[in-house]
Amino acid sequence: MKRLLIMALLIAVALPAGAAAAGRPVTDEMGRVVNIPENPRRIIGLIASLTETLYALGLESRVVGATTWADYPEAAKKLPRVGSYTAPNLERIVELAPDLVLATKEGNPPWVVEKLERAGIPVYVTAPRKVREVPESLARLGEICGAAGAGRGLAQRLRRQFDAVEERLRGAPLRSTLLVIGTNPLTSVSQGTLNHELLLMAHAANVAAQAPGPWPRLSLEFVVQARPQVVIVSTMERRQDIQGELRYWRTLPGVGDRPGGRVVAVNSDLIDRPGPRLGEGLLALAKAVHPERFGGPPEGDRP
Numbered sequence: 003m004k005r006l007l008i009m010a011l012l013i014a015v016a017l018p019a020g021a022a023a024a025g026r027p028v029t030d031e032m033g034r035v036v037n038i039p040e041n042p043r044r045i046i047g048l049i050a051s052l053t054e055t056l057y058a059l060g061l062e063s064r065v066v067g068a069t070t071w072a073d074y075p076e077a078a079k080k081l082p083r084v085g086s087y088t089a090p091n092l093e094r095i096v097e098l099a100p101d102l103v104l105a106t107k108e109g110n111p112p113w114v115v116e117k118l119e120r121a122g123i124p125v126y127v128t129a130p131r132k133v134r135e136v137p138e139s140l141a142r143l144g145e146i147c148g149a150a151g152a153g154r155g156l157a158q159r160l161r162r163q164f165d166a167v168e169e170r171l172r173g174a175p176l177r178s179t180l181l182v183i184g185t186n187p188l189t190s191v192s193q194g195t196l197n198h199e200l201l202l203m204a205h206a207a208n209v210a211a212q213a214p215g216p217w218p219r220l221s222l223e224f225v226v227q228a229r230p231q232v233v234i235v236s237t238m239e240r241r242q243d244i245q246g247e248l249r250y251w252r253t254l255p256g257v258g259d260r261p262g263g264r265v266v267a268v269n270s271d272l273i274d275r276p277g278p279r280l281g282e283g284l285l286a287l288a289k290a291v292h293p294e295r296f297g298g299p300p301e302g303d304r305p
Contacts, residue, residue, distance in 0.1 A: 051275035163281025179206035
């Protein structure tokens, strides 16, 4: 309680008189009513995709802090850090005196939102549950942050990218695919995740779709028995040796050495962050699974 009082005091000192009370009630994607300033001037996104979105909206001058792995675009690397998205430093956030914090249901724990709100900071929570909901989420962020036109533009571009991939893959068969998002332990994706939905949109049959949990840990025996036609290495582990991982999977008995098998890498940031580059991520997955539809090598050729 003492810490919360200190936080509230810091905000009262840092913000202009009446700033916390001014604004308009907005319903966020969790159904919460949040009182948001008409034109927020100091914004913090509590996950990398939200920081990236703010820059794509042209609001970089208003971004006053970011979480540890918010590294795109390049300029975002220079922002003051507020800790990880799972355990942000609340005192540091208060010191930066934001008049709006953006959070996400999937990445940020509920206690973070609750404590920031108790300290008087408005927190808008995004919660896109489907890939096709992301464009509307971006448009909504543009509206609440004072860049409605830019938000609509981002949404329209993303929808066009989705539609273009869908058209290019029309009639393409499903191709059994393993998406590797972690190597130690071996981790993939299952139903209920945006990654799984992206695989379906890329006409990939996710071999881990029936594994328990959204981020199942798999054994090599499971992978060998699943006989994936495509292995996509997209690990979220930083400083990972991607080339080494590719060599490992390409020479793994019963997997990468099978005739017609493909092992490729896809930038994890493109498919793990529900932001402006998600269309690029879908395109990268589609090219990995069906290269022949995009002018690449025919089915069965090794990359």
